Structures are given as C-alpha cells and as structure tokens.
Amino acid sequence: MLIENKKIAVVGGGPAGLTLARLLQLHDANVKVYERDNDRNVRVQGSTLDLHEGTGLEALKRAGLLGQFYSNHRPVASKMLLVDRSLNIKFEDHDFAEFTSETRPEIDRAPLRDILLDSLQPETVVWDSHFVEMSRQGDGWMLYFRNGKSAYADLVIAADGANSKIRPYISDIKPIYSGITLIEGNIYQAEKNAPGLFGFARGGKVMAFGNEQFIGYGTKGDGSIMFVACFKRPQNWLVQSGIDFGNKSQVLEFFKKEFKEWSNDWHEFFTNKDVHFTPRPQYYYPFDQSWETQENLTMIGDAAHRMPPFAGEGANVAMQDSFELAEVLTSGKFSDIMTAISHFERGMVERGASATKETLENTERMFSLTGLEQMVSFFTDVKRDS
Missing domain, CATH: 3.50.50.60 (FAD/NAD(P)-binding domain)
Incomplete structure (x- = not known):
C-alpha cells in the first residue's frame, strides 16, 4: 500500500x-x-x-x-416553505418532504x-x-x-x-467574488428567542425571495436556528460599510435599510438577545x-x-x-x-x-428579479416528476 x-x-x-x-x-x-x-x-x-x-x-x-x-x-428537516417578503406561502412541500427525506436525507x-x-x-x-x-x-x-x-x-x-x-x-x-454577500446568524434557544419565525418553520426550513435578495433559515435538533440574509454588493463592501457585526443595533439598522421592503416580522432575527452574526462574502474558484x-x-x-x-x-x-x-x-x-x-x-x-x-x-x-417565481416553478416541477 x-x-x-x-x-x-x-x-x-x-x-x-x-x-x-x-x-x-x-x-x-x-x-x-x-x-x-x-x-x-x-x-x-x-x-x-x-x-x-x-x-x-x-x-x-x-x-x-x-x-x-x-x-x-432528521426527516422533518426536509420540510420546506417558499415564501415572499411578507411570509406569504407560495410553495409548501411538507408532503413532498417524505420523498426528499429518503433521497436527500438531512442531518445536523x-x-x-x-x-x-x-x-x-x-x-x-x-x-x-x-x-x-x-x-x-x-x-x-x-x-x-x-x-x-x-x-x-x-x-x-x-x-x-x-x-x-x-x-x-x-x-x-x-477565488472569484460571486457578487453576493451574506450575513449568517445563529440563534440558540430559538423557540424562546425567536418564537414567531421558529414556529412558522414547523421544524423545517424557510426560503424567502424578493428584490434580488434572499433570506433562508432552518431549525435544528438542538433548538437553534441558523439563518442567512443575502444580497448583492461589490466585493469591497464589507470593508467600506464600517458595520461592526458584533453590534446588534448596527446590524439591525443595516437590515432595516437594505431589506426595507420586507416584513417587520423578519426583525425578530436581529432583535433577540441571543444572536451572533458573521458576514460572509461568497467566492468560488x-x-x-x-x-x-x-x-x-x-x-x-x-x-x-x-x-x-x-x-x-x-x-x-x-x-x-x-x-x-x-x-x-x-x-x-x-x-x-x-x-x-x-x-x-x-x-x-x-x-x-x-x-x-x-x-x-x-x-x-x-437572485434574479423573478427569483421567487423561478424557484417555485423549479420545485413544483421536481415534485411533479418525482
């Protein structure tokens, strides 16, 4: 050998x-x-x-x-909702999750x-x-x-x-910058610290689209939530923004401005006391x-x-x-x-x-202007063909 x-x-x-x-x-x-x-x-x-x-x-x-x-x-983790900026459900696959949990089983x-x-x-x-x-x-x-x-x-x-x-x-x-930067957040004891969004997911994941932006989150078996708020920005934005991502008030103010057309329900991720933020510009080789x-x-x-x-x-x-x-x-x-x-x-x-x-x-x-429609169409086709 x-x-x-x-x-x-x-x-x-x-x-x-x-x-x-x-x-x-x-x-x-x-x-x-x-x-x-x-x-x-x-x-x-x-x-x-x-x-x-x-x-x-x-x-x-x-x-x-x-x-x-x-x-x-965790079979329940395969349950997914596609929603708009106001959390209106546009696609639900909680039945289809029985299929995806077998073909693409999920684990924390x-x-x-x-x-x-x-x-x-x-x-x-x-x-x-x-x-x-x-x-x-x-x-x-x-x-x-x-x-x-x-x-x-x-x-x-x-x-x-x-x-x-x-x-x-x-x-x-x-690496090459993709044009997308995301803010990752981790919330522990999410049922207490973010009860509205925690309950909305019903143990699964949520994907929201609008204005060439994306918010996604999923609940985990330890009771935590990991979420990402993603948006288009130049490569040097993170340095030039001057945001202290250890300062929750600064991050919330940025979110309110950047995602101003999104429902205030999303603010729950940014206002609870037990959240930790990490900015992540996205690259590829x-x-x-x-x-x-x-x-x-x-x-x-x-x-x-x-x-x-x-x-x-x-x-x-x-x-x-x-x-x-x-x-x-x-x-x-x-x-x-x-x-x-x-x-x-x-x-x-x-x-x-x-x-x-x-x-x-x-x-x-x-991250297109029709992102929600395209993703709903994609998952509808997958569900129909399965």
Missing part, C-alpha cells in the same frame, strides 16, 4: 477531513487530524446538511456508518461530526491545533500550530475549508484550475473548490473527495503516491467545476 509506514496529517476536522481519516484508518493508515477547536464539545454551527446518493451518502456507506447516520438524521452538523469522531481510533484528532505554517523537512513537512506545538507528516491533506491556510502551498489561484501535483501534499473540499452555498453541493462534493482520495491511496492501482494524487486531483477539479457551475446557475435564479 502506498501509504504504508507513512505519517498522514489531515488539517481540518470538518465532514471531509473526518471522513477521510475514517476511510484511511479502515486500511490501517497512520493518520492524525489536526483541528483548531479546543475540544469536541465546541458548538458546531452551520446549516443542516442534506446528503446525496453517490457523494455524501456514498462516503458514509464506504465508511460503514450509514446505520449511525439514519439513526441520527453536530451529530454528523459525533458519528465521525466516534468512528475514529482514540487520539486520532489532535485538538487545539490551529495551523499557522509549515516547512519542508526531508520528504515531508513540519507543521506548526498557534499553541506552539509542531508535528511531522510524510503526507499532508488540507481539509481546512474555504479560507485554507494550506492551499497557498499548492496553488496561487485566487475558476472552473479550469490546475497546479503542479506534489507527492506529499494535496487538498480536498472547500480548500480546493469553494463555492456559494446555494445548491447544497459543497459538503457532498467534499465528502466525495474524501472517498476518492482514500481510494487512490489504498487501492494498489498506482505505482507511487504522486501518480495517485495526480489522478485524484484531475477528477476532483472536474467534479468541483461541475458543482460550481450548478451552484452559480442556481444563484443566478435565486
């Missing part, structure tokens, strides 16, 4: 990194996952994930974790992470390991972390997300990426092919990266690691480009 007697470092403990570690350990690989969180008890934020056949679900199948997944997935990020963590050998994850830099040492790399510690690896795999600090060691290709393959370094997931979240493909493509990379490293079909990684990277770039194109097409629909 190509990775026999090799020390493998996976930097990043998200779904892709943990899935890869699990798949490699099934082949007795010596792998460590370096994760910046202090421990596994840190709150896992982000939207609920719908996993797809052939990608996310296939990864869990190969990892032997489908049973645990279905014991923890926290239980998915627990499933993957529990599948790993003890001490696989090295917590409090915020990557800072690395340098070549012999045929491998020495990794340095913010806590002052370091570690050697023969093979490093970047799974450290859209703002990867390892990607520059592989490629100098810069070019379709024709290429770089020189290295025998001791590669990347997966958002580090390799970041894209906006408007088609639900990011996590699924990332988890496919995990099983495709594990396959080339353990199958015995390649003569050396560089050949195996080169084969993997060519396929990864193609998959990433395809998913990015689909995402950008969906983004154009969602």
Whole structure:
C-alpha cells in the first residue's frame, strides 16, 4: 500500500477531513487530524446538511456508518416553505418532504461530526491545533500550530475549508467574488428567542425571495436556528460599510435599510438577545484550475473548490473527495503516491467545476428579479416528476 509506514496529517476536522481519516484508518493508515477547536464539545454551527446518493451518502456507506447516520438524521428537516417578503406561502412541500427525506436525507452538523469522531481510533484528532505554517523537512513537512506545538507528516491533506491556510502551498489561484454577500446568524434557544419565525418553520426550513435578495433559515435538533440574509454588493463592501457585526443595533439598522421592503416580522432575527452574526462574502474558484501535483501534499473540499452555498453541493462534493482520495491511496492501482494524487486531483477539479457551475446557475435564479417565481416553478416541477 502506498501509504504504508507513512505519517498522514489531515488539517481540518470538518465532514471531509473526518471522513477521510475514517476511510484511511479502515486500511490501517497512520493518520492524525489536526483541528483548531479546543475540544469536541465546541458548538458546531452551520446549516443542516442534506446528503446525496453517490457523494455524501456514498462516503458514509464506504465508511460503514450509514446505520449511525439514519439513526441520527432528521426527516422533518426536509420540510420546506417558499415564501415572499411578507411570509406569504407560495410553495409548501411538507408532503413532498417524505420523498426528499429518503433521497436527500438531512442531518445536523453536530451529530454528523459525533458519528465521525466516534468512528475514529482514540487520539486520532489532535485538538487545539490551529495551523499557522509549515516547512519542508526531508520528504515531508513540519507543521506548526498557534499553541506552539509542531508535528511531522510524510503526507499532508488540507481539509481546512474555504479560507485554507494550506492551499497557498499548492496553488496561487485566487477565488472569484460571486457578487453576493451574506450575513449568517445563529440563534440558540430559538423557540424562546425567536418564537414567531421558529414556529412558522414547523421544524423545517424557510426560503424567502424578493428584490434580488434572499433570506433562508432552518431549525435544528438542538433548538437553534441558523439563518442567512443575502444580497448583492461589490466585493469591497464589507470593508467600506464600517458595520461592526458584533453590534446588534448596527446590524439591525443595516437590515432595516437594505431589506426595507420586507416584513417587520423578519426583525425578530436581529432583535433577540441571543444572536451572533458573521458576514460572509461568497467566492468560488475558476472552473479550469490546475497546479503542479506534489507527492506529499494535496487538498480536498472547500480548500480546493469553494463555492456559494446555494445548491447544497459543497459538503457532498467534499465528502466525495474524501472517498476518492482514500481510494487512490489504498487501492494498489498506482505505482507511487504522486501518480495517485495526480489522478485524484484531475477528477476532483472536474467534479468541483461541475458543482460550481450548478451552484452559480442556481444563484443566478435565486437572485434574479423573478427569483421567487423561478424557484417555485423549479420545485413544483421536481415534485411533479418525482
């Protein structure tokens, strides 16, 4: 096996990194996952994930974790409402959700992470390991972390997300701004802190369109809500706006101005005492990426092919990266690691480009003047053809 007697470092403990570690350990690989969180008890934020056949679900199948997944997935999360700016329902799929919960079952990020963590050998994850830099040492790399510690690896795999600090060691290709910026908000104890919008969703998700803008949110099994308010702005808007996103009053005033034609019911997200905001300009990588393959370094997931979240493909493509990379490293079909990684990277770039194109097409629909009508038509067709 190509990775026999090799020390493998996976930097990043998200779904892709943990899935890869699990798949490699099934082949007795010596792998460590370096994760910046202090421990596994840190709150896992982000939207609920719908996993797809052939990608996310296939990864869990190969990892032997489908049973645990279905014991923890949330069928109610597939329920969806499409609404206008005033929360008038234009499409409801609470019956159709019975179908989508089977074909694209959903799970919160926290239980998915627990499933993957529990599948790993003890001490696989090295917590409090915020990557800072690395340098070549012999045929491998020495990794340095913010806590002052370091570690050697023969093979490093970047799974450290859209703002990867390892990607520059592989490629100098810069991401392209999509034209869309979003404000992400996370509300804990949402039934108490945002009762109106929490109850309106009935355990599922809500997507609202108007004025080339989009608000989406979903309830999670821990009683929290994650929402996004998305709008078109120039790339440098975030810096020039001067908004302190730690100041709730400033964020509310911005929302009232930017979304002035939206119902005041949406203000509930911005006026409760337990909300945390994060601005996120949305970028993607070019379709024709290429770089020189290295025998001791590669990347997966958002580090390799970041894209906006408007088609639900990011996590699924990332988890496919995990099983495709594990396959080339353990199958015995390649003569050396560089050949195996080169084969993997060519396929990864193609998959990433395809998913990015689909995402950008969906983004154009969602943020058009007829976004609501187009999305209602799209989901009506899907429901009819299912």
